[in-house]
Amino acid sequence: MTRGEAWQRLTGAAELDYDALDQIFGAFGFLSDSPTFETQVYYHPSFRCGAFTARDDGLHTVTPGQRSFVRGMLRCVEFHERARA
Numbered sequence: 001m002t003r004g005e006a007w008q009r010l011t012g013a014a015e016l017d018y019d020a021l022d023q024i025f026g027a028f029g030f031l032s033d034s035p036t037f038e039t040q041v042y043y044h045p046s047f048r049c050g051a052f053t054a055r056d057d058g059l060h061t062v063t064p065g066q067r068s069f070v071r072g073m074l075r076c077v078e079f080h081e082r083a084r085a
Helices: 003-011 018-027 064-084
Strands: 032-038 039-043 053-057
Touching: 003 018, 003 032, 003 064, 018 039, 018 053, 018 064
Parallel strands: none
Antiparallel strands: 032 039, 039 053
16 A cells, blocks of 8 residues: 555545554555554554554444544654655
């Protein structure tokens, strides 16, 4: 997934599942750790842009509030990349 595709998927009206979220984070260089079987924690290895904990709640979809939080994390990465250039 490209960054453009990631933004479209994140901001689109279609439901967003955790598999797509994993691809979105991957497009921006995020890594993840799995402290438990049902939990993934996404973080960026170079920038302090927060961490997102994805827990399988049985619904498998990302809420509007979670989407907003993820948007902020991605904007943070873009900001730091521009500042580094």
